[in-house]
Every structure is written in structure tokens, then in C-alpha cells.
Amino acid sequence: MKTLTARSYQDERDLDAIANLINLCNTVDELEQGTSSNELHQSFTNPSFNPQQDTRIWEDETGQIIGYCNIYISEASNDPKDDADFNFYVRPTAQGGTLERDIFAWVEARAEEVRRERQKTINLVATARSDRAERIALLKRQGFQPWRYFFRMARSLAEPIPEPQFPQGFILRNPNPKIDAPAWVEMFNQTFIDHWNHHDLTLEQLNHELKNPNYNSQLDFVAISPENTFTAFCYCHINPEENTRSGRNEGWIGALGVRRGFRKQGLGRAMLLVGLHALKTAEVETAKLGVDADNPNGALQLYKSVGFHQLQTNIVYRKNLT
Known part of the structure; x- marks a missing residue:
């Protein structure tokens, strides 16, 4: 496994590389989803999202993005619990190694920062398609339990x-x-x-x-x-x-x-x-x-x-x- 460096999103110059990684992962996993730099820009400029704080990029010595994660934490409310929804992508050739562990560690650390700031319970939330056995197994190994079911129609x-x-x-x-x-x-x-x-x-x-x-x-x-x-x-x-x-x-x-x-x-x-x-x-x-x-x-x-x-x-x- 190559040595990876973790960093935050910097600016719009990262968007094409992030989109390429997401599309590669979706193609390999046959998820029939994807994105573009334009679509990512729309998400990253959401007033409730801070891309510098709430994204993480892992890249190798050549600067190629190997892993990417974003986390969206619901705004503080009167509810005693807030949600931290996250998505993560790992280049297929790097899956099954230590990078997934590093991604989950970063997610928990970022959510913990918000939990201490707000003094309330934080729900870490991730979604997996029901036929993606490997992703489901990964979430369960990290202590996640099924919570809700949604249908695409x-x-x-x-x-x-x-x-x-x-x-x-x-x-x-x-x-x-x-x-x-x-x-x-x-x-x-x-x-x-x-x-x-x-x-x-x-x-x-x-x-x-x-x-x-x-x-x-x-x-x-x-x-x-x-x-x-x-x-x-x-x-x-x-x-x-x-x-x-x-x-x-x-x-x-x-x-x-x-x-x-x-x-x-x-x-x-x-x-x-x-x-x-x-x-x-x-x-x-x-x-x-x-x-x-x-x-x-x-x-x-x-x-x-x-x-x-x-x-x-x-x-x-x-x-x-x-």
C-alpha cells in the first residue's frame, strides 16, 4: 500500500479529481449514480456545509486521490440528537486495506468535535444499498446498526x-x-x-x-x-x-x-x-x-x-x- 497523505478540501481545483473518484467507484460497484464538478460545487456552496472542515481527501505520493469522505452535520436545534451523515469513497484497488479504518476514525473525530461543542448526542449516519454486502459488512464491523429503509421507485x-x-x-x-x-x-x-x-x-x-x-x-x-x-x-x-x-x-x-x-x-x-x-x-x-x-x-x-x-x-x- 502506498503512503497516503490526508488533507482537507482546498478549493475548486479539487472538484474534478473528487468527481472522477466518485464516478469510478460508482461504475465499479454498478450503483448507477455519479456526479460532476458542477454538481459538487452546488453541494459545497450549501450554506450549511463547510467543505474545509467537513471533507477529507487521502492522496498518494503522485497527488492522485485514493480516498474521499464528506460529512454533513445537521444544524443545531432543540432536538437532543443531531445527525452526522457521511459518504465515503475508496479507489477500488485500495479497498479492503487500512484506508477505510482511517476514514471512519476521521468521521468519528469530526463528529466528536461537534458533539463536545453542542453537548448532545450525535448520530453517525451512513447509507448502503441492500445488495452491497461488502459495504454493509464494513459498516457493521464499525459498530453501525440498520436504522431505516428507503425505496427508490x-x-x-x-x-x-x-x-x-x-x-x-x-x-x-x-x-x-x-x-x-x-x-x-x-x-x-x-x-x-x-x-x-x-x-x-x-x-x-x-x-x-x-x-x-x-x-x-x-x-x-x-x-x-x-x-x-x-x-x-x-x-x-x-x-x-x-x-x-x-x-x-x-x-x-x-x-x-x-x-x-x-x-x-x-x-x-x-x-x-x-x-x-x-x-x-x-x-x-x-x-x-x-x-x-x-x-x-x-x-x-x-x-x-x-x-x-x-x-x-x-x-x-x-x-x-x-
Whole structure:
């Protein structure tokens, strides 16, 4: 094994090399995922992420990146526990050695810094696809236990899509990012406050997402009640770079929700159908989404009812730092 040097992310000059490593690992593991320097830049400029503190790079004597890890620690809240989600990648020729051990040691050390600062429990959180036996075994050896299950689902847009039906008096429109952002954030947080692992969205975070080059206001929808309350939303997105990498023509139902107090009226189904029609109008062939297998409001059943089928299962693993 070559001697490796660990360092933090420096600047945008690192992005291409990090993206190349991630794409290599995803190709070898057949994960059908990937990234680009543009996509990484969008993530690294998130106001809740500090790339100098929350990334680590391991490189050999030639400067080639052999390993990479990032950790996203939820912002401090009234919850007695915060989450530290991390992703890590090791060049296939270096897997199974000591680098994975070094990566986990860095993750725990960084999370411990935050735990001492906030004086609360930190959950270390990592995700593995259910068919990735080696990664699952690695997480278990490091003391992680399965915590939650998520499904990735897909639906062909060549199949007929029912027309959405809204309750009387509700208005559907595209939100105006400059005017509606505060009301949208309030709606989003009130919608997901009773969901697993919710952390409030901030106006700063939303504004960052709205600057994403792939954001399309024509794929962003909100339903407004007769009393002028933001009640439900469906945000869709298409990533041209992702489609180029995969050779497929796909779009995503990125966020879908109905505010508490307005559920059980058909708003969720109506908003989902609106999103599917919008993706089809954008000439997308397949719609995808992710869903919590234990969603308390029947989301899984809703998606199945409009033709979505399960593609894969992702398992969220957790380890507590107290």
C-alpha cells in the first residue's frame, strides 16, 4: 500500500479529481449514480456545509486521490440528537486495506468535535444499498446498526397519467422565488415536522437551491387554499449531466408534501399527478423518486397507486456518539 497523505478540501481545483473518484467507484460497484464538478460545487456552496472542515481527501505520493469522505452535520436545534451523515469513497484497488479504518476514525473525530461543542448526542449516519454486502459488512464491523429503509421507485411516463383533481377553491401555480420563498419554507417545515429525521429548512438553504443551474420554475408547483394558505407542493427536477452519464432520459419528483390539517383531501395525489404531467411535457421518459418505507402518511401506497414500482432498497445505518 502506498503512503497516503490526508488533507482537507482546498478549493475548486479539487472538484474534478473528487468527481472522477466518485464516478469510478460508482461504475465499479454498478450503483448507477455519479456526479460532476458542477454538481459538487452546488453541494459545497450549501450554506450549511463547510467543505474545509467537513471533507477529507487521502492522496498518494503522485497527488492522485485514493480516498474521499464528506460529512454533513445537521444544524443545531432543540432536538437532543443531531445527525452526522457521511459518504465515503475508496479507489477500488485500495479497498479492503487500512484506508477505510482511517476514514471512519476521521468521521468519528469530526463528529466528536461537534458533539463536545453542542453537548448532545450525535448520530453517525451512513447509507448502503441492500445488495452491497461488502459495504454493509464494513459498516457493521464499525459498530453501525440498520436504522431505516428507503425505496427508490420509478414510473414510465409512456403510460397514461390520470388528470389531477383538486378540492374546490384550491389554486395551483408556480411559486415566485423572490416573493413566495418565506411562505414556501414555512409550509415545508410544517409539512415534515412530524416526519422521521426532520430538520427545519432555512430560507438561506432554499435560496441556495433556487440558484441551482438545473432549477426550473416550470417544474415547481404549490397548491393554495381558499384562505390563501400554502398547503401542498411538488418540486420536480431534471439533471442533464446525470442523464448524459446514465444514457437515460429521467426526471425526479424531488419533493412532495401536504401540510398538516389539509391531508386526506386528495392533495397529495393531485400534486403528484401534476408533477408527472410536467415531466412528460418536458419530454422525460421515466420519473423517479425516493420514499421512506415507513412513511406515516401513506406515501408508498400513493406512489404505487399511480404506477410507480420499486427499483432498489437503501438501508440507513446509525451509530451513536454520546
